[in-house]
Amino acid sequence: MVLTLYGLSFSTCTKRVATVMHEKQVPFKLVQVDYLKNEHKSPAFLEKQPFGQVPYLDDDGYIIYESRAICRYIAEKYADQGTALIPRDLKAKGLFEQAASVELSNFDYYATRAVFEVVYKPKLGLVPDSAVFDSLVATLEQKLDAYDRILSKQKYLSGDEVTLADLFHLPYAVSLPEAGVNAMEVRPNVARWLKDLTSRPSWQTIKDGISSTA
Structure with missing residues (x-):
């Protein structure tokens, strides 16, 4: 399954994650969250991200939020491809x-x-x-x-x-x-x-x- 990133194209924290996705050569789908319609405060969104913030990542049903946590997850899951962003020593x-x-x-x-x-x-x-x-x-x-x-x-x-x-x-x-x-x-x-x-x-x-x- 392709990783799905829920966020905004110009969001600082979404950009943090997307940068790491590109460094690790990981394909992903971006789902835009409509702030003007308060989608980030909807019950469906809050079920995934209880603080109503972007981004969050869906990896085949595994949900993780907080941009730095997502970045660490990606860097370790795909440790053997792209740029090595977390040292092993x-x-x-x-x-x-x-x-x-x-x-x-x-x-x-x-x-x-x-x-x-x-x-x-x-x-x-x-x-x-x-x-x-x-x-x-x-x-x-x-x-x-x-x-x-x-x-x-x-x-x-x-x-x-x-x-x-x-x-x-x-x-x-x-x-x-x-x-x-x-x-x-x-x-x-x-x-x-x-x-x-x-x-x-x-x-x-x-x-x-x-x-x-x-």
């Missing part, structure tokens, strides 16, 4: 898990909220809070100073091979300039790393919208 895997934790705690927390504050709030008819935005960006810049030191010593966040931990950053890393934040571009090692990631065929294929591949 214990110590290398430990560094991967460390990097994945760094992304969630030291990047995503600040980047997603900063983007939401000035990009998505106006689209929702809400008023951005400039003080909140400035505080988030200031902290993110401090975190990216640490990133720059790490990336001065190695190609990727957990070593010299790309992993899920690197790819997890993509959707919001490319959204920061839309929010008026150039914190990644002005740090040379971070900028080099991000250019490498955004140049990958997997991201180039889905950056302007996701399409089914099966």
